[in-house]
Amino acid sequence: MEKVKSGELKKHIEEIKEKIELNDCDIKRELEDLIKYRVPLEEAKKTVLRKNSFAGSRTKNIDEIEPNMKGINIVGRIIKTQKKEIKVNNKPLIIDVGVLGDETGFCQFTCWYKTSLVEDDYVHFKNVFTNKWDNRINVNVGKKSFIRKKSNNQFPTKQKLMNVKKKSIAEIIPDDFFATSKGIILQLFHRKFIDENGTESTYAEGFIGDNTAKLPFKSKIFNFDIGDLVYFSSAFIELDDDLPYLIFDKNTKISKIDQEKDEKLKKLRYDMVNKTHEIAQLSDLVHRIYFYDVLIEGTILYIKPESGFIRKCFECNKQLEANKCNIHGVVENYTDIYVKAVLDDGTGAINIVLDLKHLEIISDKVVTDLKVELNNDCSKDEIIRILTSNLVGINLLVNGNFVNNSYEKFLIVEGVSVPQDQTDYKLNYLYS
Template identity: 30%
Template sequence: MNDKYAPHLEELAKALDGIEHDDIKNELDKLLKFRVPLEEAKRTVLNKFNSKEGPEIKIKDISQAPKSFTLKGRIISVEKKSFVLKGETVNLYSGKIADETGVCFFTAWNDFCLKEGDIIRVHNAYMKQWNNRPELNFGQRSLVEKLPEDPSIPRNEQLFTQSKKILEINSSDMLVSSQGIVTEMYHRNVKIKGKDTIIVEGVIADETGKLPFTSWIPMDEVDIGSAISFKAAQVRLFRGIPSLNFAHETSWEVLPENKYPFSNMDLISDEPIPIPIASVLEKDGIFDVVVTGNIISVRPGSGIIERCPVCNRVIQNNVCRAHGNVAGIKDMRIKAILDDGTGAVYIMLNKELSETVFGRSMGEAEEIMKASLSKDAVYESMKRYLVGTYLTVRGNSSKSEFGTTIVARSAWIPEDDLLPRLEYLLLKLPEDGL
């Protein structure tokens, strides 16, 4: 066999792990002698030896994909990335791939010589969740075929843009169109490839919710209070929380006041309106959500803690997992479970909010710890004082394998709401009483 086929033989050997190298070589050599095209020959060898190859699926079904599958699509974008693993530099290739049903991110752990616009079929691919988003992966056991041009597969992702309300935008979206009021806005200088660039950041809201946005394109006509309509905004995720990215393919326009159905001032007034916790649990993440409920548990890890001065991680016995022995910085926090009858979420309160809700300063909490000679004294005191407290929390929610957590930006005890709550509970009682 000609040496020019050696890389293809090696690719087949990796995909057919456990099959004798000579058997693969002989089968490929036989097909090439009969002048079978190389890609067709590779696919034939793969099908012959790999009876466990998974079914071919579409991108729209990738979140429910089997352990191993085949997928055909067009490379929309690809970028080489490098990182250091165990002292060695490792390259990977990531980007977006599309078929006629949708678009998703991919990561290739080998160099398959992918180029933008290529039509490929990936055998022995697998799906991984990354930041609450399903992602196509292929590596050592995968085989990538280069296929002829297929006009049925779109050349860009804009065809998959959906029109949605702000709260409907979630981790499965790549591009969206919507409209809303700009409630916060500021400019920031950043360096891109050594050049100073001004970007616009802020928050956009409609009657359903809010999302942060970053614009890499000028928005000279927009200010706080402007109603805008936008198309083909990219959806980015951070800890499961969507944000909008206005790039060069994004178009937008300022709407006249008579064309937007909601009052600008109503959305800018920023009056917090709690929503049921059950609605929070349905989403992978929500920006600026407000919930009200009772604290039913104060969790271990609450009270006086110590943090690494470098990375801010919580440390034990002055040892940080990332930085070894360090001189810890004292801090205070509350980790609790809030329940409103429709569901329960974890809440995290920083020092300032913990002092407000607990009713004691960090200095007073340290005195409690010193007086009892126990590092758990503050935690035990928090449990006695806080369990059962009715509390409103405002912040960002995110979902992980451990549940949904709201990192509080503010927290307060609602006023003058005892009577409505009693009336609500009485209505739920059976007519014949207890």
């Protein structure tokens, strides 16, 4: 092994530091590891430089970023940021998460250590890597990444970047981070919650829509009522099960539109508030990315093999993974049935997800049989057999939220009903 004196090594560390942004300890450790394996010092220096240099990496616009990129540089404005506590190897870790924006778009970012970043900072992220999180591009700032805050009065401000082009409600998609639009307040509820300071507060939630679609919203401050037509800009878009919903927060500008001055707006308000729930055809939904509160009538053709008993969290009703809730950790839980079925309406087919409360409406017999088998600790095959024999061929009227992502088309069922006369549907299924 080549012997290098401490003073000489320090000189080489300084030379390397002039070319890459890596601290003394990391450079020393990497050099010593290489020298230990009989790598000549000069070759070791080149290896450290090659491994950690990103000087040749081109700075990318956000719209050029794809998942699984490494060693890239990004310049942008911090749009949103918050500190989050997570556990890594059962140890608490404070990270920074948020939204980064430039003139081409937005992306999520995660700094895997605590930073001094604040909203509206103009930053240069160096040597970062990307992945996909919640179906959105996420930029990861790790231990070997660097953050440089810069001053640039020419770069658009946070508010200017958030003020995106106006769209109809139907044109707002999960890939969007912010939205500008107008619509009628169709539903409105006020709920109480305990904020991070332990203070009881109230927030509003409901649905806003136009003649193209509707979207749910949440807001801590909301001075409008059902039937009001409002214009909003810079509303943040959160995702829940790939479905977008609007957050009216401190950055959102929202105002009431005087409908009396515009006959078209008056008619829109009347049509939306008095709109009846019509049955949709699946063939009309195939080009949609999502659709809230859709009504579909069809026949169950098939029970998918992933159906079965699951455990859910009492707090949020989410399915447990490895006996833990992803949100609440180890919690009290309960048994539910997860039924994934294929529903056909004659114009197309879609996956639907049913649980115990839906089965209780559809068939008393299937619920009774499942409860017996639950006590008997039955096999997966037996559960599928029970579900298939009781559900396949039944006609259903289902209401829920339609999602069309890169993997599948499915309906998150909210409500279900069974037409009284099932004879024709059973015969059609049996003899088709």
